[in-house]
Amino acid sequence: MNDSTFKKNILCIGAGYVGGPTMTVIANHCPDYRITVVDISEEKIRRWNSDHLPIFEPGLKERVDRVRGKNLFFSTDIDRGIAEADMIFVTVNTPTKTFGEGMGRAVDLQFMEQTARRIREHASSDTIVIEKSTIPVRAAETLEKILSTNPNGVRFEILSNPEFMAEGTAIQDMENPDRVLIGSMDTPEGLRARDELLAIYNRWVAPEKIITTNLWSSELSKLVANAFLAQRITSINTISAVCESTGADVTQVADAVGRDSRIGSKFLRAGVGFGGSCFRKDILSLVYLCEHYGLAEIAGFWNYVIQLNDYQMERFVRRILHAMFDTLVDKKIAVFGFAFKPNTGDTRDAPSIYICKRLLEEKARLTVNDPHALENAREDLKGLDGAGFEQDPYKAAEGAHAIALLTEWDCYRDLDYRRIFESMEKPAYLFDGRNHLDHDALYAMGFNVYCVGKPDRDHFA
């Protein structure tokens, strides 16, 4: 198919964890749409065009290989992409502000605004602009204000289409989503734009899974979905502390509670705390929104979820410290897993960053192992004394006083722990921050085993 025979030109601005995979899935299902993904980062685009993609996601590489150069293109020519596009997805990053008013809570919208201004300048015909980035409620209004000052008479229609995929299962989530949400203005033009986006999803998503709402409901739903997920993790984590004090077992409690169909069993796994680029930032954004509207009590409720998450990470560090005779000075700790969750190399806001920094403050020596996140881990712990990195878990554990498992990668279940135990300093400790391993077997081998929300298995206790 040459350029002129494609049914539509779709542009995606932002070639990150969302832009790359979502457009790859769309390109696989819509061979008659020409899809271009652009970014200001030349390095990212170079890697999207290589065999060494900038992100790791199961199932991604095969799908990129199938369509790249046919109807999926990666480019740094943003202006040309805008000029040629019928529809533009915006998937730029929307981090928490690190300066000025709202610092540490409000969303930093500078990348959104830069993108809107660029679209306004270079769009050559009527264009549908789709917010896929997670943004505060009523951000579409700001976009509209910027775009409507376009001097060329080009009309823009704004849609909200938040992305619900989770890293690690992104492709699976997009291929078979629980739901797709599209928010639009309730005007003939808004509804026509919505139908154009529906035509894309209809290629592979069942109609009953597609929800259409007004713009503000769509924007808010994304924040609320992430806040609820994070709050659920925090809820079970609070109970893990109660379990450790009382002798109850958090896995058994979660099972008993989660079998109530009104509650459900998912997201009830206790651990070292939630991480990732979205949960904290989206809750903070909700907190800021509530404060803006004078809803101090509601803001306080959601803010406390974050405080409890911080507490859970700190609790884990203290558990390590107290179990190991209240000093970690010069003790070697092998860190198993650094990514914020398995099956991704992403370490943004990973609990491992906080935990490793705290262990280093206690003057432990760390050897970090992770199957896909070592490149990012090196960046996250750059310049910190005592931080080392090792691709081989056996070497990472050699001579260590303890192992701290922080990400539940499958590969950690398959290791020969007897061999590992023999290579370690004694007494050998294992702190399972994700309740991922066979604790009885490890204890029987000689490890002192500590996990989240379960009784200690310590040979000296």
Ligand SMILES: NC(=O)c1ccc[n+]([C@@H]2O[C@H](COP(=O)([O-])OP(=O)(O)OC[C@H]3O[C@@H](n4cnc5c(N)ncnc54)[C@H](O)[C@@H]3O)[C@@H](O)[C@H]2O)c1
């Ligand atoms: N990562 C997730 O799991 C996830 C899930 C759902 C929603 N989201 C939301 O999607 C958005 C993107 O997240 P992400 O994880 O893909 O971020 P990311 O940082 O991986 O990617 C964003 C990309 O946008 C590019 N960019 C920034 N400004 C630009 C500009 N002016 N022009 C062109 N490119 C520009 C950056 O260089 C970067 O490559 C965020 O709002 C996030 O909250 C993320």
